Amino acid sequence: xxxxxxxxxxxxxxxxxxxxxxxxxxxxxxxxxxxxxxxxxxxxxxxxxxxxxxxxxxxxxxxxxxxxxxxxxxxxxxxxxxxxxxxxxxxxxxxxxxxxxxxxxxxxxxxxxxxxxxxxxxxxxxxxxxxxxxxxxxxxxxxxxxxxxxxxxxxxxxxxxxxxxxxxxxxxxxxxxxxxxxxxxxxxxxxxxxxxxxxxxxxxxxxxxxxxxxxxxxxxxxxxxxxxxxxxxxxxxxxxxxxxxxxxxxxxxxxxxxxxxxxxxxxxxxxxxxxxxxxxxxxxxxxxxxxxxxxxxxxxxxxxxxx
Amino acid sequence: xxxxxxxxxxxxxxxxxxxxxxxxxxxxxxxxxxxxxxxxxxxxxxxxxxxxxxxxxxxxxxxxxxxxxxxxxxxxxxxxxxxxxxxxxxxxxxxxxxxxxxxxxxxxxxxxxxxxxxxxxxxxxxxxxxxxxxxxxxxxxxxxxxxxxxxxxxxxxxxxxxxxxxxxxxxxxxxxxxxxxxxxxxxxxxxxxxxxxxxxxxxxxxxxxxxxxxxxxxxxxxxxxxxxxxxxxxxxxxxxxxxxxxxxxxxxxxxxxxxxxxxxxxxxxxxxxxxxxxxxxxxxxxxxxxxxxxxxxxxxxxxxxxxxxxxxxxxxxxxxxxxxxxxxxxxxxxxxxxxxxxxxxxxxxxxxxxxxxxxxxxxxxxxxxxxxxxxxxxxxxxxxxxxxxxxxxxxxxxxxxxx
Numbered sequence: 001x002x003x004x005x006x007x008x009x010x011x012x013x014x015x016x017x018x019x020x021x022x023x024x025x026x027x028x029x030x031x032x033x034x035x036x037x038x039x040x041x042x043x044x045x046x047x048x049x050x051x052x053x054x055x056x057x058x059x060x061x062x063x064x065x066x067x068x069x070x071x072x073x074x075x076x077x078x079x080x081x082x083x084x085x086x087x088x089x090x091x092x093x094x095x096x097x098x099x100x101x102x103x104x105x106x107x108x109x110x111x112x113x114x115x116x117x118x119x120x121x122x123x124x125x126x127x128x129x130x131x132x133x134x135x136x137x138x139x140x141x142x143x144x145x146x147x148x149x150x151x152x153x154x155x156x157x158x159x160x161x162x163x164x165x166x167x168x169x170x171x172x173x174x175x176x177x178x179x180x181x182x183x184x185x186x187x188x189x190x191x192x193x194x195x196x197x198x199x200x201x202x203x204x205x206x207x208x209x210x211x212x213x214x215x216x217x218x219x220x221x222x223x224x225x226x227x228x229x230x231x232x233x234x235x236x237x238x239x240x241x242x243x244x245x246x247x248x249x250x251x252x253x254x255x256x257x258x259x260x261x262x263x264x265x266x267x268x269x270x271x272x273x274x275x276x277x278x279x280x281x282x283x284x285x286x287x288x289x290x291x292x293x294x295x296x297x298x299x300x301x302x303x304x305x306x307x
Numbered sequence: 308x309x310x311x312x313x314x315x316x317x318x319x320x321x322x323x324x325x326x327x328x329x330x331x332x333x334x335x336x337x338x339x340x341x342x343x344x345x346x347x348x349x350x351x352x353x354x355x356x357x358x359x360x361x362x363x364x365x366x367x368x369x370x371x372x373x374x375x376x377x378x379x380x381x382x383x384x385x386x387x388x389x390x391x392x393x394x395x396x397x398x399x400x401x402x403x404x405x406x407x408x409x410x411x412x413x414x415x416x417x418x419x420x421x422x423x424x425x426x427x428x429x430x431x432x433x434x435x436x437x438x439x440x441x442x443x444x445x446x447x448x449x450x451x452x453x454x455x456x457x458x459x460x461x462x463x464x465x466x467x468x469x470x471x472x473x474x475x476x477x478x479x480x481x482x483x484x485x486x487x488x489x490x491x492x493x494x495x496x497x498x499x500x501x502x503x504x505x506x507x508x509x510x511x512x513x514x515x516x517x518x519x520x521x522x523x524x525x526x527x528x529x530x531x532x533x534x535x536x537x538x539x540x541x542x543x544x545x546x547x548x549x550x551x552x553x554x555x556x557x558x559x560x561x562x563x564x565x566x567x568x569x570x571x572x573x574x575x576x577x578x579x580x581x582x583x584x585x586x587x588x589x590x591x592x593x594x595x596x597x598x599x600x601x602x603x604x605x606x607x608x609x610x611x612x613x614x615x616x617x618x619x620x621x622x623x624x625x626x627x628x629x630x631x632x633x634x635x636x637x638x639x640x641x642x643x644x645x646x647x648x649x650x651x652x653x654x655x656x657x658x659x660x661x662x663x664x665x666x667x668x669x670x671x672x673x674x675x676x677x678x679x680x681x682x683x684x685x686x687x688x689x690x691x692x693x694x695x696x697x698x699x700x701x702x703x704x705x706x707x708x709x710x
Contacts (some may be wrong), residue, residue, distance in 0.1 A: 003547040006572070010539035123369030125560055130594040136573050143573040218536040218564050219594055224366060228534060263540035264547075267527075276541050277503055277530035 002141025007264045008257060009139075013148045013217065015256020016155035020210040021233035022240070022248040023162065024203030030179045030243035031199050033099075037106040038086055040230020041113035042079050042204045046211030047221040048117060050075035051126050064131030068216060075208040082113075083204025087197055110226075117223040128219040151213045158206060159249050165202075166245055175199060179243075232283075239287050241300020250298060259283045353399035356654050358383065358641060359421035359450075361414070361431035361441070364406035367534060367560045370588060370631055372433055375455060376404050377626045378634030379430050382641035384625075391645060394652035400645070407437045409533065411505075414441045422448035427654045430640045433633065435459030436505035442470050449656055451663065453644055455636035458582065458605070459509040463680040469660060471677055473639050473670070475605035475686025477506075477513045480581055483688040483704050484510075484554070484603050485517020488579055491690075491701075492601070494518075494552035496526045498545040500565070502533045502557035510581045511556030518554075526550050533558060538565045539572065546574050558583040562602075563592020570596035577601060586632045590696050597693045601701075605688050606672045608700045609635065618671055639670035 021043055028036040050071035057067045090105040136143035166172035177185040178195045186192045214229065215221040232255065240251025262282030267275050274281075290298060360379045362372030383400040391398045403426055405417040414437030421429055422444055428451040432438040438457035445452045446467040453471045454462065460476045488494045497518055501511035515525055526548040529541040542565070545553060553569070553576055555562050562584030569578065578600040585602035593600075609615040612635065622630050647663035648654050668675045676684045691698040 003543060006543045006546070007540055010543060014537055014539070118365070123365055123373070125367065125370065125563075125588065125592060127563075127591040127594070134567070134571050134595055136571050138573070143571065145571050148571075214536075219567050220536060220560075220564055220592055222367065225536075260540040260543075263529075264544045267529075267544075275528065275530050276544065277532075279540070 003264070005140050006142035007260045009142055009144050009148070011257030011260030012152055012253065013256070014260060015236075015253035016152050017210050017213050017217070017229075017252075018233050018236045018256050019159065019249045019252025020155050020206050020213070021229060022237040022252045023159070023245065024207050025230075025234050025237040026240070026242050026245060026248040027175075027199050027203045029237070030245070031175060031182075031196060032091070032102075034091065034102050035106065035234070035242075036086075036091075036200075036203075037103075037230070038090075038109040038113055039203065039207060040226035040228075040233070041110050041117070042082055042086075042207040042226070043211040043214070043229055044117060044221070044223065044226030045082055045113065046075045046079045046204075046208030047215040047225065048121050048126060048211075048223070049078045050208070050212045051128060051215055051221050052121075054129060054131075058129050058131060064133075067131055068212070072209065072212045075212055076205050079204040079208035079211070080201045083200040083207070084197055087200040092193070092196075110230075114223055114226070121223055123223065125220045125222045126215075128215050128221070130219075132216065147216055151217060154209065154213070158209060162202070162206070163245060171195075171198065235284070235287055238297055239290055241294075241297025244297070244299045247297055247299035254286075254298075255283055258286050354393055354396040354654065355401060356393070356398050356645075356648065357401045357403060357424075357426045358644065359403045359405060359424075359426040359429040359431070360637075361405045361407050361417055361421070361429065361437070362433035363409035363437075364404070366408045366410075368409045368433070368558055371558070371586070371633065372406070372409075374631035374634045375431070375433050375637040376402075377622065377628075378455070378630075378637030379641050380404075381622060381625060381634070382638040382645075386641070386645055391649065393645075393648050393654060398645075398648070398654075400641075405431075407432055407434075407441075409434050409437060409504075411436050411440050414438070415444060417441075418444040421445075422450060426450060427648075427656070428453065428644045430455065430637060430644070432457065434504065434506055435462060435509060438462050439465075439505055442467055445469065451644065451656055451660055453640040455640040456582070456633040457506070459505045460513075461505070461509070463682050467681075468664075469656070471663065471681040473636050473643065473672065473675055473683050474582075474633075475688055476682055477510045477581075479686050480603055480605055480688050481510055481513025482517045483690070484514050484579060484581065485521055485523075486704075487601070487603070487690050488514075488518055488552055488554070489521040489523055492552055492577060492579070494523055496548070496550045497523050497552045497554055498527045498529070498548055498550035499525060499554045499556070500529045500531060500538075500541060500545070501555070502535075502561055503530055504533050504557070506583060507533070507556035507558075509556075510583075511554065514554055514556065514581075531557070531561060533561065535561060536564050538568050542568055542572050542574060546572065551576055553578045555580040555584065559586040559589040559592060563589045563597070566593035566600055567596035579603075582632065585691060585698060587629055588631060590693065590698075593693075597696070600693045601690060602693075602698065603688050603690050604632075605686055606636070607687055607703055608689055608691075611700075611703075612671055613669070614671055635672050639672050639675060642670060643668050643675050 024039045053074040054071035057070045090109045094102045136145045174190045174195050182192050236251040236255040237248045240247030263276045263279040362375040364372045383402050386400045407414040418441035435457040438454050451469040458477045501507040580602050582604045585604040590597045646668050647659045650662040651659035689703040690701045
């Protein structure tokens with residue numbers, strides 16, 4: 001039983017990170033109908049910026065958590081600026097172009113950001129300094145560290161705040177209006193360009209937080225880390241129903257837990273026929289099953305109209 | 308990609324190389340055959356020896372690939388500075404560094420590129436997974452290949468005359484690791500994880516064989532990839548088997564984070580892994596989790612190599628970074644090829660290959676001689692333990708402990 005609880009905890013931590021990144025994909029898709037493939041790279045830039053800042057702050061002798069918070073507070077505006085620039089440079093000029101064009105620029109931006117990061121930070125793995133306590137707590141026989149608790153809680157708080165922003169504020173209403181129909185929203189006095197820019201900036205801020213979480217939890221960051229993470233988060237967004245904010249959260253958490261349980265039990269379930277190298281297969285198998293029965297994802301309802 | 312060179316007489320090739328070096332780009336084929344190279348006082352044109360070098364220069368293992376390339380570059384700079392002679396001509400060595408991203412497909416692409424540009428020999432690749440498929444291309448093209456670090460036994464067992472390695476293979480290393488696990492660590496229940504690459508899987512298989520033969524029980528066999536960073540769920544699985552030792556077949560970029568996650572999951576068992584994790588980088592990646600784990604590395608510790616410390620200092624001075632792992636072996640791979648060429652008095656494969664097979668060269672890492680397969684004879688394996696942020700040598704088994 002303690003092993004099962006441990007696997008659920010592993011899945012929750014992983015899933016919280018997926019969910020935060022998935023939000024960035026789903027927000028942009030919901031409003032623009034565009035898959036922002038550069039989003040994974042924004043996460044990477046957040047992680048590396050934070051690591052650099054943390055490296056500079058460590059000698060100051062401040063306590064570990066304060067240093068990490070400092071790194072986060074530097075990474076967030078940097079990522080916001082990157083997200084804003086991406087939208088301004090690569091997507092806005094193509095707003096009315098055929099659908100394929102912004103998809104290509106998205107992939108292009110992703111490659112450019114990765115190469116720039118490689119030039120700036122080098123090809124090596126960057127390691128997170130050992131400033132946070134790694135001694136785990138025991139919960140029902142399962143181990144969880146302070147950092148992991150913090151990751152799950154922070155992700156939950158940020159996701160709730162985002163839901164509140166979208167459903168309860170003026171800005172949220174403008175975002176929803178733009179999502180439904182940009183042309184009509186514009187006629188109703190919504191500054192569509194501004195709403196789109198804010199969407200990118202918000203998504204990038206969440207990406208920065210996710211980046212710092214990844215770097216802190218796995219203690220490493222490197223220029224190519226965004227690709228796989230982005231792919232998984234994109235999968236999570238599709239699983240939950242892309243374009244749906246609640247769906248991204250659910251999809252992220254589910255994907256994390258499925259992966260974790262899959263890796264842990266697939267060997268026992270199949271009598272050793274499939275091993276933990278089918279971890280990803282297991283996750284994508286579930287995705288296919290969901291899409292067969294619910295083509296718009298678990299919580300996606302309105303996707304068909306937009307697509 | 309450049310056009311493949313057609314087979315040309317040597318003078319034309321020299322002009323072309325000289326042209327590339329001087330970045331002139333305007334000389335035609337009618338230029339005099341002894342085109343002087345910029346900054347070369349000698350009237351006689353040097354004999355250009357072009358060595359291909361392949362390792363991952365991008366991706367997670369880029370730090371290791373760069374390390375290999377630096378090792379080879381240092382050897383080439385040394386050879387050029389020494390005024391190395393082949394036949395009665397002064398040789399000028401050139402390095403064509405290629406990036407295979409540790410990806411077997413990319414490995415064959417760059418191998419074809421090197422084969423097309425008719426290099427005199429290839430140093431590489433770094434990973435077994437890229438070395439094996441590439442070796443076929445070099446074999447077909449008649450190019451000698453010396454890998455500084457590929458350990459999968461299959462590489463030299465394909466019957467390719469031109470395939471060599473200056474590093475003990477997985478059978479030797481896996482055997483040493485298996486014996487060590489039983490004898491020194493007293494392990495009875497062993498969990499094995501590998502990264503599904505030719506290297507990781509191959510070493511894990513050899514280790515499993517040796518450990519089973521010595522009487523240990525393999526309680527679980529789990530898998531990850533050479534790009535993964537999250538091992539929480541497979542480590543939890545390992546925890547459920549109450550193993551007393553975790554063996555990992557793979558590289559430092561996974562071994563490091565794995566050791567760290569082992570600690571956060573409260574799994575107080577030691578980890579054991581092969582050369583891929585036996586790096587400086589491991590300690591950085593594992594942080595507090597590094598302490599007490601074990602690894603093995605073919606060859607003897609750098610401090611015990613003849614000239615090992617001097618090499619380390621020169622490397623540091625030149626590249627302003629520490630040696631990660633295989634640089635001394637890449638250095639030796641270049642030197643041993645150059646030595647065979649010197650003995651044969653030729654850069655022609657047909658001439659220097661027999662010399663390479665017969666060679667007995669006092670390298671930096673070992674006394675280098677090859678068996679009939681092309682494996683290094685008497686490969687030593689040294690075991691290390693992580694102690695306060697560094698690898699401390701425990702014991703060396705096999706080989707000549709003092710080269």
